[in-house]
Amino acid sequence: MSDLVITPDQFKARVRELPSLPAVVMELIACLGNESLSSEELAAKLSRDPALSAKTLRMANSAFYGMTRQIGSIPEALTILGMRTVRTVVVAAGVTGSFKPPQVPGFEFRGFWRHAVGTALCGQALAHELRMDSDIGFAAGLLHDIGRIALACSYSDVYAKVLAHQRQHDLLLVDAERSLMGIDHAVAGARIAEHWRFSPVIVEAIEFHHAPSMHHGPGLVGLAHLADAFSHALGFSGDADETVPPTPPDIWAAMFPGEEACMAAFAQVQNQFEDVCQALQV
Incomplete structure (x- = not known):
């Protein structure tokens, strides 16, 4: 039928015709499984997307990670949480923010x-x-x-x-x-x-x-x-x-x-x- x-x-x-994910998110997902992107490169790429950076920092400061002090920047998040964790946070923040309700x-x-x-x-x-x-x-x-x-x-x-x-x-x-x-x-x-x-x-x-x-x-x-x-x-x-x-x-x-x-x-x-x-x- x-x-x-x-x-x-x-x-x-x-x-x-569909919305694209932020470029840094697409790159991170594409290279999962290898460590080709350095923390410095990730910080530089995120600095060009203020909205994604803000959402990444909000999640990094959430109760999920139990930080005892506020994380104020992407480089600081990378230092405290590590590359793999921040990479996961960026992917989550970028994917969930890319579509409007149908x-x-x-x-x-x-x-x-x-x-x-x-x-x-x-x-x-x-x-x-x-x-x-x-x-x-x-x-x-x-x-x-x-x-x-x-x-x-x-x-x-x-x-x-x-x-x-x-x-x-x-x-x-x-x-x-x-x-x-x-x-x-x-x-x-x-x-x-x-x-x-x-x-x-x-x-x-x-x-x-x-x-x-x-x-x-x-x-x-x-x-x-x-x-x-x-x-x-x-x-x-x-x-x-x-x-x-x-x-x-x-x-x-x-x-x-x-x-x-x-x-x-x-x-x-x-x-x-x-x-x-x-x-x-x-």
């Missing part, structure tokens, strides 16, 4: 970002337990649903029908999207990530987070899938009808860190969540 069939290539052509009835903009932040924190905590790169785990979690807001902004009338169809038939969002649009937010998000020249592992994590068994190995894809499921299970979006997507047995077996580690990660994320959301104003 497709209302509008959109191919991935057609959507890719629309990506140019004019789509039923699209909960605040709930969308709260779920994204929850998934980012789950991805970071799980990556630590699984001895994976926690910065990449955070970024993949934060960006995993970026295709949702892109589809809502680009095709607002149809996306309103998608959300109504989802509620009426009690479907997973990806199934409602495919039914009415012929594309889902995972594929759309991957095309955006390619356009922004993110690393292939981030692109794959976004594209396959709802179908991790279709990918050639769990890795970051499995991590993004499990972080998304955990964020839904913890109810971070505030949606009373939140549905936890099913996790394939092979992904569960490969990625589940054990009950004790999982409970510890859950407790850590729940303690962090409101502080991070408040600092990011979501």
Whole structure:
């Protein structure tokens, strides 16, 4: 019953109309996993974006980091918190501030970002337990649903029908999207990530987070899938009808860190969540 069939290539052509992330954020995400950018270079790049610098400092001074004194500058933040932490803060601040609320009835903009932040924190905590790169785990979690807001902004009338169809038939969002649009937010998000020249592992994590068994190995894809499921299970979006997507047995077996580690990660994320959301104003 497709209302509008959109191919991935057609959507890719629309990506140019979407807002771009700040240049320094795109560079940071693109180079995750290597240390090619120095703290001096990062400070210099941030100095050219006062709004992003201010948001970065607000988060650096949030209760999340428990600073005993105020951090007054980006170089000071880099000295006290370290390059990796500030890099994560800049990515979070830049991504969450780049989109305006889409004019789509039923699209909960605040709930969308709260779920994204929850998934980012789950991805970071799980990556630590699984001895994976926690910065990449955070970024993949934060960006995993970026295709949702892109589809809502680009095709607002149809996306309103998608959300109504989802509620009426009690479907997973990806199934409602495919039914009415012929594309889902995972594929759309991957095309955006390619356009922004993110690393292939981030692109794959976004594209396959709802179908991790279709990918050639769990890795970051499995991590993004499990972080998304955990964020839904913890109810971070505030949606009373939140549905936890099913996790394939092979992904569960490969990625589940054990009950004790999982409970510890859950407790850590729940303690962090409101502080991070408040600092990011979501």
